[in-house]
Amino acid sequence: EIVMTQSPATLSVSPGERATLSCRASQSVSSNLAWYQQKPGQAPRLLIYGAFTKATGIPARFSGSGSGTEFTLTISSLQSEDFAVYYCQQYNNWPYTFGQGTKLDIE
Amino acid sequence: EVQLLESGGGLVQPGGSLRLSCAASGFTFSSYAMSWVRQAPGKGLEWVSHINSRGATTYYADSVKGRFTISRDNSKDTLYLQMNSLRAEDTAVYYCAKSAAMSGWYFDYWGQGTLFTVSS
Secondary structure, three states: OOOOEOOOOOEEEEHHHHHOEEEEEOOOOOOEEEEEEEEEOOOOEEEEEEEEEEEOOOOOOOEEEEEEEEEEEEOOOOOOOOOOOOEEEEEOOOOEEEEEOOEEEEE | EEEEEEOOEEOOOOOOEEEOOOEEEOOHHHHHHHEEEEOOOOOEEEEEEEOOOOOOOOEEEOOOOOOOOEEEEOOOOOEEEHHHHHHHHHHHEEEEEEEEEOOOOOEEEEEEOEEEOOOO
């Protein structure tokens, strides 16, 4: 099983600032990496797939990068609605696995 | 508009059984793989089970293998999860999730989730 490790567990950032979230895979997942956003009481929402392709309707301030084992989700200028938990997920090998999540807090 | 509506949650005793359903609409259900993903209270996401578009291929997380069975009825646009020998650690919100392709891939749409609790 591929283990996905996200860092940091919690990130405190002020609105308008840049946030950088990391995700590391225990072995290469090529570019088969997705990012999801989850707000309290809601289902996850797909943000990024293929490591860097934005899903439909996702604002330009979200961007993904990386391949192999190291991936990054960047939010260029945080808006109030961006404070949530973010998960990465690999879909290169079964079982598909998620990272433990990064909580983005308002500083 | 893609919609996924789970049902079947509730309270079940340890060792009991339950069947979850997920009614799909807004897309050609028979063309896409589907999965169940769960989230224990206050915890992260855990993929549980996958079924391909035709129902011919299924996968399970080790934590549920031999106890859970995923199935689908493409004539009814509905996904199911039969859960037997339930344990306290199965307590979670269960989401059905649509895969982006026939055989799997990332999850582009999620249902709102259904909660069930395993407790005596």
